[in-house]
Amino acid sequence: MKKIKLGTSNLEAPVIAVGCMRIHTLSSKELEDFIGFSIDNGANFFDHANVYQLGHCEELFGQAFAAAKIKRESVILQTKCGIVKGDGKTVSFDFSKDEIINSVDASLKRLKTDYVDTLLLHRPDILVEPEQVAEAFDKLHSSGKVRWFGVSNQKPMQIELLKKFVKQPIIINQLQLSITNCTMLSQDLHVNQAYTDRAIDRDGGIVEYCRIKDITIQTWSPFQMAQTGLFQGSFIDNDKFPELNKKLDEIAQKYSVSKNTIAIAWILRHPANMQAVTGTTKTERLKACFQASGIRLTHKEWYEIYIAAGNLFS
Ligand SMILES: NC(=O)c1ccc[n+]([C@@H]2O[C@H](COP(=O)([O-])OP(=O)(O)OC[C@H]3O[C@@H](n4cnc5c(N)ncnc54)[C@H](OP(=O)(O)O)[C@@H]3O)[C@@H](O)[C@H]2O)c1
Numbered sequence: 001m002k003k004i005k006l007g008t009s010n011l012e013a014p015v016i017a018v019g020c021m022r023i024h025t026l027s028s029k030e031l032e033d034f035i036g037f038s039i040d041n042g043a044n045f046f047d048h049a050n051v052y053q054l055g056h057c058e059e060l061f062g063q064a065f066a067a068a069k070i071k072r073e074s075v076i077l078q079t080k081c082g083i084v085k086g087d088g089k090t091v092s093f094d095f096s097k098d099e100i101i102n103s104v105d106a107s108l109k110r111l112k113t114d115y116v117d118t119l120l121l122h123r124p125d126i127l128v129e130p131e132q133v134a135e136a137f138d139k140l141h142s143s144g145k146v147r148w149f150g151v152s153n154q155k156p157m158q159i160e161l162l163k164k165f166v167k168q169p170i171i172i173n174q175l176q177l178s179i180t181n182c183t184m185l186s187q188d189l190h191v192n193q194a195y196t197d198r199a200i201d202r203d204g205g206i207v208e209y210c211r212i213k214d215i216t217i218q219t220w221s222p223f224q225m226a227q228t229g230l231f232q233g234s235f236i237d238n239d240k241f242p243e244l245n246k247k248l249d250e251i252a253q254k255y256s257v258s259k260n261t262i263a264i265a266w267i268l269r270h271p272a273n274m275q276a277v278t279g280t281t282k283t284e285r286l287k288a289c290f291q292a293s294g295i296r297l298t299h300k301e302w303y304e305i306y307i308a309a310g311n312l313f314s
Contacts, residue, residue: 001042002293004273006216007171009148011117013076015268015293017045017218017277018286020061024053025281031064037283039075041290047174047218047277048111049080049122050103054088055110062112072113079107080122080152080174093125100136104145119146120174121162123153134165141168150174152218156209173210174277175203177219179244179266179309180235181226186311196313207272217274219267222289223260224279235309236260247308251301257291262305264292269302 001014018038023031038044048058058079065075081103084092104119119140121133140146150172151159159170175184183202190199210217225235235241236248236259248259255262260280267276278289297305306312 001290004216004275006118006148006275007150008169008214009171011076011148011171013045013275014043015273015275016043016264016289017047017078017275018043019047019220019277019279020057021047021049021052022279022281023057023060026060028060028064028067030281031060032068034281034283034286035061035064035070036068037286039070041287043286043290044074045076045078045275047078048107049083050107051080051083051085051090051122054085055106058107058110062110066112076117077111077113078118078120078172079104079111079116080120081107082122082125093123093127095121095125095128095133097132097136097139100133101139104140108145115145115147118148118150118172120150120152120172121154124158128158128161130162130165133162134167137166137168148172150215152220155204155206157204159209159213159215170213170215172216172218173206174218174220175206176221176226177217177267177274178222178224178226178235179263179305179311180241181221181224182306182309182311185270186306189312198311198313211272217272218277219274220277221279222264222267222276236263241309244305244309247305251297251305255295257295258288260285260288261291261295262297264289265295265297266302266305268292268295269297 003012006013081100082095084094148171149168152174184207186198187201190196193199223234225232248262252259252262264276
């Protein structure tokens with residue numbers, strides 16, 4: 001598995017991170033196998049959040065990890081904080097000092113560990129007071145509970161605002177990206193064009209910003225179609241995307257891999273050196289994702305896939 005340095009840190013991580021948002025669907029034995037299979041394939045980076053199944057995913061992972069007697073230092077654990085749930089629904093976003101610290105303490109307990117390698121602020125808090133984030137990060141860092149910090153779903157000026165107060169480097173920004181949900185890339189092709197909504201800048205130039213500032217972009221939901229909302233199902237083998245699937249099939253055959261592999265290879269081909277976060281719970285599909293690490297699509301193939309997904313001018 002290829003590795004990249006995360007942001008300006010010295011943390012070496014596999015180009016594919018294993019997302020743990022859906023692991024509650026696995027039995028404890030399946031989850032142990034899932035974790036073991038990932039580590040055996042060099043994918044030792046696991047992405048969590050306090051809110052995945054209200055903490056249940058972290059808890060299940062902590063139990064499986066302990067049962068498998070895996071050395072803590074052999075994996076990189078990431079969690080997130082800042083989304084607040086009540087009755088199973090999101091009720092607010094909260095980057096206050098107490099919320100961040102309490103959330104991390106609860107995650108550490110569930111994950112059965114003393115520290116996480118990386119902590120991300122999950123979704124922007126409109127009411128953010130960056131001084132409070134700075135205090136929380138200082139406390140978590142000096143106590144050894146969090147090694148590195150990052151954000152998720154944030155645009156350049158939001159990160160700049162945090163950086164005015166936060167001393168620790170922001171090394172990660174986790175953002176949604178797939179072939180069918182790539183406005184953060186496609187907007188670059190339509191600068192100033194009045195005749196297409198594709199010219200709309202939705203993120204303040206986040207890709208260029210992260211490249212300039214050496215912030216690693218982690219990409220979530222690599223297979224989800226996003227045209228009608230969140231988590232609406234995969235675009236792979238979906239008859240809403242006939243041309244895309246035809247093209248993915250053609251290129252997958254050329255490399256003797258599956259369409260899932262090519263969809264991840266498409267993300268990894270971007271020169272920003274992104275880290276793709278997978279969401280599958282099946283080891284067979286995980287294997288397909290890992291194979292993407294060894295594939296470098298040509299420039300032409302990348303654009304053929306992009307266009308087959310209807311990203312140009314539609
Ligand atoms: N920062 C954020 O705001 C944020 C938001 C969402 C997610 N995340 C992170 O990103 C990770 C990935 O997100 P995600 O789970 O939405 O990613 P995803 O990999 O796009 O979606 C995974 C889902 O797609 C299904 N799938 C994959 N390939 C398929 C195929 N060929 N045919 C049919 N179904 C297929 C999987 O089913 P199987 O399990 O059966 O393979 C699974 O249900 C999460 O685990 C989480 O760690 C972060």
